[in-house]
Amino acid sequence: MSFISRGFKGRRRQEGISGRVPPGQYVTEDFPVLSAGPTPQTPLSTWTFTINGEVDAPKSWTWEEFRALPNETITKDIHCVTKWSKLDTVWQGVSLDVLLSEVDFGVDYLTAYCDGGYTTNLPIEDVTDGKAWVVYGFDGQPLAPEHGGPARLLVPHLYFWKSAKWVRGLELTRDDTPGFWESLGYHDYGDPWREQRYQGD
Amino acid sequence: MEHLVEQALVAAPHKRLVWQLGKVVRVVPETSRTKTLVLEVPDWPQHQPGQHLDVRLTAEDGYQAQRSYSVGSPPEDKHVAITVERLEDGEVSPYLTDELDIGDELELRGPIGGYFTWQASQGGPLLLVAGGSGVVPLMAMIRHRAAAGREVPARLLYSSRTFEDIIYREELDQLAQDPGLEVFHTLTRSQPEGWAGHRRRIDSTLLEEVAWPSQQQPHIFICGPTRLVEAVATTLTELGHDPARVKTERFGPSGG
Structure with missing residues (x-):
């Protein structure tokens, strides 16, 4: 690079975490909240999680059924496209491997859909083999509504807008169909290590 | 939805x-x-x-x-x-x-970003709610409204800690001479002597007073710290505003 910001020294990263923070990101201890609209209020009595779209038979769980599924505690670093990263976040939830094993399908993509109308698109190979979860716990507590509770997607190896809040289901699709932010100029895939923030990155 | x-x-x-x-x-x-x-x-x-x-x-x-x-x-x-x-x-x-x-x-x-945006051609009424430096993107809308010469009714409800913390204060005073734009300040920490504006955090009563009734379907933009944005967005939804017309942006405490 050629341009130098006159007089900028900057803060160097702490020892030991340098390999964990993608380019252009800084580490925060807070848990910032980002969403495009009001926080939806869905009672657990009417909450369901559904897998539909290009599947032989759609599958749906009530909240009680979902909570009875095998779950795990996951510790991961997360990276938001607005530049913050948070290390060692602890989540509790159900692996997408568990959920997807309940349906028969032969397609390569999915669109996660949410209360409030938010959507995001993901390749299925990015949410299988222990790479993605539907989480309902954070730091040993139920996931707070402003952070996506009762349940959100967790796909920690991609920018955090892919970890859709208030997720209610997965629509399996033949083609990769841009979701909400992906249609508004953000990158289709969103790999923080390749700094895929916006279309064309 | x-x-x-x-x-x-x-x-x-x-x-x-x-x-x-x-x-x-x-x-x-x-x-x-x-x-x-x-x-x-x-x-x-x-x-x-x-x-x-x-x-x-x-x-x-x-x-x-x-x-x-x-x-x-x-x-x-x-x-x-x-x-x-x-x-x-x-x-x-x-x-x-x-x-x-x-x-x-x-x-x-x-x-x-293409969601938290407003153009004069979209019309109004326009309800803007700001906390602190969250006023910045809303100011772009207010200035655009004035520059475009559209007579869109607009209201800004702006929460600052003190009088000295109000960003764009004089310009807002000038712009508010246009009867189509009303600016409501609230100061949450301290108020100068003789302060005629509001003096508390934005709550349901204040929003009912300032926001248009939901039947008028205002375009609503809220920007500020998370606590303010969460509270205002939730309250406006409870007051009957369609969540589809409530757009939010956060200025969290983290950053730098």
């Missing part, structure tokens, strides 16, 4: 966002903690009021830091202005407010 999807479908195709250099042509101290940087950006594509840009700083050894800042200027201006709040333990904002001077260059790219 399907609004997010529909909004996404009408979005225009996107060109790759390239880094470019803007030159600081003016620095305007706004409050003791905020400054506006007016930038000359030769290849700036016209932005929509409400959008932001990314700033990238590079040290001599190649170390880089990036942050996002809302654009405060309207698309009608020939320059691009950002207003930066100095965060005490920040890495980027103290550089922008204390070090950067007229004639310096700043690497940036944008505009970014």
Whole structure:
């Protein structure tokens, strides 16, 4: 690079975490909240999680059924496209491997859909083999509504807008169909290590 | 509730966002903690009021830091202005407010974000709710409304800690001489003697007083710290406003 910001020294990263923070990101201890609209209020009595779209038979769980599924505690670093990263976040939830094993399908993509109308698109190979979860716990507590509770997607190896809040289901699709932010100029895939923030990155 | 999807479908195709250099042509101290940087950006594509840009700083050894800042200027201006709040333990904002001077260059790219935006052609009424430096993207809408000469009824409800913390205060006073724009201030920490405005956090009563009834279907934009945004968005929904018309943006305590 050629341009130098006159007089900028900057803060160097702490020892030991340098390999964990993608380019252009800084580490925060807070848990910032980002969403495009009001926080939806869905009672657990009417909450369901559904897998539909290009599947032989759609599958749906009530909240009680979902909570009875095998779950795990996951510790991961997360990276938001607005530049913050948070290390060692602890989540509790159900692996997408568990959920997807309940349906028969032969397609390569999915669109996660949410209360409030938010959507995001993901390749299925990015949410299988222990790479993605539907989480309902954070730091040993139920996931707070402003952070996506009762349940959100967790796909920690991609920018955090892919970890859709208030997720209610997965629509399996033949083609990769841009979701909400992906249609508004953000990158289709969103790999923080390749700094895929916006279309064309 | 399907609004997010529909909004996404009408979005225009996107060109790759390239880094470019803007030159600081003016620095305007706004409050003791905020400054506006007016930038000359030769290849700036016209932005929509409400959008932001990314700033990238590079040290001599190649170390880089990036942050996002809302654009405060309207698309009608020939320059691009950002207003930066100095965060005490920040890495980027103290550089922008204390070090950067007229004639310096700043690497940036944008505009970014296509949801938290309003154009005069969309009409109104327009309800804007701001906390602290969350007023910046809303100011782009207010200035755009004035520049476009549209008679869209607009109201700004703006929460600041103290009188001295009000950003754009004099300009807002001037703009509010237009009977179509009403500005309501609330000061949450302390108020000067004789203060005639509100003096508490934005609550349901204040919103009922200031917001149009939900039947008038105002376009609503809320920007500020998370606690304010969550409370205001929830209350407006409870007052009957369609969540589809309530758009939010957060200025969290983290950052720099």
